[in-house]
Amino acid sequence: MVCCNRLFARNLRALLPDYAMTFYSTNDATNVVSVQEALFNSMPQDRGLYMPSAIPALPAGYLNSLPGKSFADIAYDLTKLWLTGDLTDAQVAQLVEQAFPFDTPLVELEAGRKYVLELFHGPSLAFKDVGARFMAGLMSIFSASYDKEVHILVATSGDTGGAVAMGFHNVPGVRVSILYPKGRVSLLQEKQLTTLGGNVQAFEVDGSFDDCQALVKTAFLDQELNQTFALSSANSINIFRLIPQSFYYFRALAQLAPNHKPVVFSTPSGNFGNLSAGVLGWRMGLPVEAFVAATNLNKVVPDYLSSGTYEPMASLATLSNAMDVGNPSNFSRLKRLLGDDYASITDRIKGYYFTDDQTIDEIKRLRDVYNYVACPHTAVGLLGLESYQHFAVDNCGIALATAHPAKFSPAVDEILGQAVDVPERLAILANRTKQAIAIPGTFEAFKESLLQTA
Numbered sequence: 001m002v003c004c005n006r007l008f009a010r011n012l013r014a015l016l017p018d019y020a021m022t023f024y025s026t027n028d029a030t031n032v033v034s035v036q037e038a039l040f041n042s043m044p045q046d047r048g049l050y051m052p053s054a055i056p057a058l059p060a061g062y063l064n065s066l067p068g069k070s071f072a073d074i075a076y077d078l079t080k081l082w083l084t085g086d087l088t089d090a091q092v093a094q095l096v097e098q099a100f101p102f103d104t105p106l107v108e109l110e111a112g113r114k115y116v117l118e119l120f121h122g123p124s125l126a127f128k129d130v131g132a133r134f135m136a137g138l139m140s141i142f143s144a145s146y147d148k149e150v151h152i153l154v155a156t157s158g159d160t161g162g163a164v165a166m167g168f169h170n171v172p173g174v175r176v177s178i179l180y181p182k183g184r185v186s187l188l189q190e191k192q193l194t195t196l197g198g199n200v201q202a203f204e205v206d207g208s209f210d211d212c213q214a215l216v217k218t219a220f221l222d223q224e225l226n227q228t229f230a231l232s233s234a235n236s237i238n239i240f241r242l243i244p245q246s247f248y249y250f251r252a253l254a255q256l257a258p259n260h261k262p263v264v265f266s267t268p269s270g271n272f273g274n275l276s277a278g279v280l281g282w283r284m285g286l287p288v289e290a291f292v293a294a295t296n297l298n299k300v301v302p303d304y305l306s307s308g309t310y311e312p313m314a315s316l317a318t319l320s321n322a323m324d325v326g327n328p329s330n331f332s333r334l335k336r337l338l339g340d341d342y343a344s345i346t347d348r349i350k351g352y353y354f355t356d357d358q359t360i361d362e363i364k365r366l367r368d369v370y371n372y373v374a375c376p377h378t379a380v381g382l383l384g385l386e387s388y389q390h391f392a393v394d395n396c397g398i399a400l401a402t403a404h405p406a407k408f409s410p411a412v413d414e415i416l417g418q419a420v421d422v423p424e425r426l427a428i429l430a431n432r433t434k435q436a437i438a439i440p441g442t443f444e445a446f447k448e449s450l451l452q453t454a
């Protein structure tokens, strides 16, 4: 089925009804695929990324109807906009109900001016639950068309792995292989990746996140692996990880008072999927004054924004480990969403980066000033927002809180000199035994190891 779809890709527009969504590759605009192929194949063979052929516009009056809508209401409305030609209304309702039994609450730090959008109330306590659970639900709906077990490969610098492991654990017809960099994820993040068992296998890679991501991308292009497995990705390479992540930007606006000032989002960024999702929402019609790309010392995008030159780097290990990415996957997607033009990109996106010392000071300051306990990534997001608001005062700033601070225990406890409350679902992992296959960071080793699991 997957291969057949590929054969027909170029004629797809003619084969599908007008209202069905299609996707093209950033490396070849004539390479057009259906929803199902973009979902299951994840990455075009030409090494590009899938982009929607058309971005659906919000219906007239939709923004006025936002106040008070729940996350699930918004997810239902927007999923219908994207997938009307592919899913029935009943399927959309079922997908949303199963994927999102949690909210993304907006917490006020300063009235009308500074907020945190908490994205960590799902099972793995990180924003990645939104995309991972949506993808898992969508794959289940379409799985009847696939006669092979789907094998999801995912690279993680900390949070994606846990969300994907939990989102796909025990999903029939799916198996998951997670690659993570040895010694570069927090203790509890590692437990989330390595203790579920069943259809979830962890690979502990002697290398960086970028090495893990490169291994996964190489695997998608390898003939033998593609003949052996029906490979798919649950990283933000997959456009169906990104689309649902745009929903919570709308949910943020639904929670603001109607007379709010123009909105600025500050997004802690590693692979730049989260920021791309926000920009996708803006392209659909979400009113946003600017986006802040907030990073740690892995600052290739802030550097690009100030110099116009994009230079991938070897990633550096930092306290905000999930953002330790030296060559963000979504950079080309982000550019494409903004017209591929430096002036329009810098007009909409402002970039700031911060050291671990600044992050530590911010974690302490947030607790002392606002009685708010933030994870290191959220602290970087708030630092970005403060830098933006230092010069632009007349706006309403929302920083995305990407993960629960307890995921970074004991680091956050040591910074604050107090123990952070650990939710039960995380606490129970502490005593579970890690199970991971240790491999060097070479493709040959990974491939051999993967084939042994066939």
Ligand SMILES: N[C@@H](CCOP(=O)(O)O)C(=O)O
Pocket (backbone or CB within 6 Å): 155, 156, 157, 158, 159, 160, 161, 234, 235, 236, 237, 270, 271, 273, 274, 322, 323, 329
């Ligand atoms: N920050 C991520 C790295 C992978 O990014 P993704 O958005 O492409 O899944 C992580 O926490 O693993």
